[in-house]
Amino acid sequence: MKERRTTVVARDEDLALLAHEARNRGLSLGRMLGAVVAERADELRQNRRPRLATFRADTSIAVAAEQEQPAARDFRSA
Numbered sequence: 001m002k003e004r005r006t007t008v009v010a011r012d013e014d015l016a017l018l019a020h021e022a023r024n025r026g027l028s029l030g031r032m033l034g035a036v037v038a039e040r041a042d043e044l045r046q047n048r049r050p051r052l053a054t055f056r057a058d059t060s061i062a063v064a065a066e067q068e069q070p071a072a073r074d075f076r077s078a
Helices: 012-025 029-048 061-068
Strands: none
Touching: 012 029
16 A cells, blocks of 8 residues: 655644654554544545435335325326
8 A cells, every 4th residue: 555745734732642642652653643544534434335224114105106096187287
């Protein structure tokens, strides 16, 4: 996987917290930021996946249409 260097603009206190956490994990701040970016990118990918919905009806569509018996109307007047 190809990596790319970039510039990050962030608040000093946020970077200090991440730098402290990186030291605790034995990582550089750059590697820690890369892990944070990868984690957020994974979340975004998960949210983009199509979701399928299911539903349940007490009656079938055919039965419902039969019970309604909609009135016929002229094709051209619609």
